Amino acid sequence: MGSGISAGLAWALLGGAIAAEVIATTSMKLSDGLSRTGPVVVMVLGYLIAFSLLGLALKRIEIGIAYAIWSGVGTALIATIGIVAFGESLNPIKLASLGLIVAGVIGLNLSGGH
Numbered sequence: 001m002g003s004g005i006s007a008g009l010a011w012a013l014l015g016g017a018i019a020a021e022v023i024a025t026t027s028m029k030l031s032d033g034l035s036r037t038g039p040v041v042v043m044v045l046g047y048l049i050a051f052s053l054l055g056l057a058l059k060r061i062e063i064g065i066a067y068a069i070w071s072g073v074g075t076a077l078i079a080t081i082g083i084v085a086f087g088e089s090l091n092p093i094k095l096a097s098l099g100l101i102v103a104g105v106i107g108l109n110l111s112g113g114h
Contacts, residue, residue, distance in 0.1 A: 010060030017053035020046045021074045072105045
């Protein structure tokens, strides 16, 4: 793929997209049903940045690999933030499910899609 960006930059952009999505989703939780302006603004900007960076990363990384990593890592991080910061439940099934997400992301990376 002659995209003009290096593989390393593409992976960094994907990492930034994940971070922005996690910030946006956490801000959505903090917005109290979209009723608090500050968190809503952070949420909207976060999603704008996340999708922009994901779009740039897709110039170099296969879409199936990039999206699976973006959504899987984002899901695992949000679930962890929910447990740690918001006191959400943790049980063996949730823990095993998070482990499966991490295993899937590792498996996709090992599949040679980059």
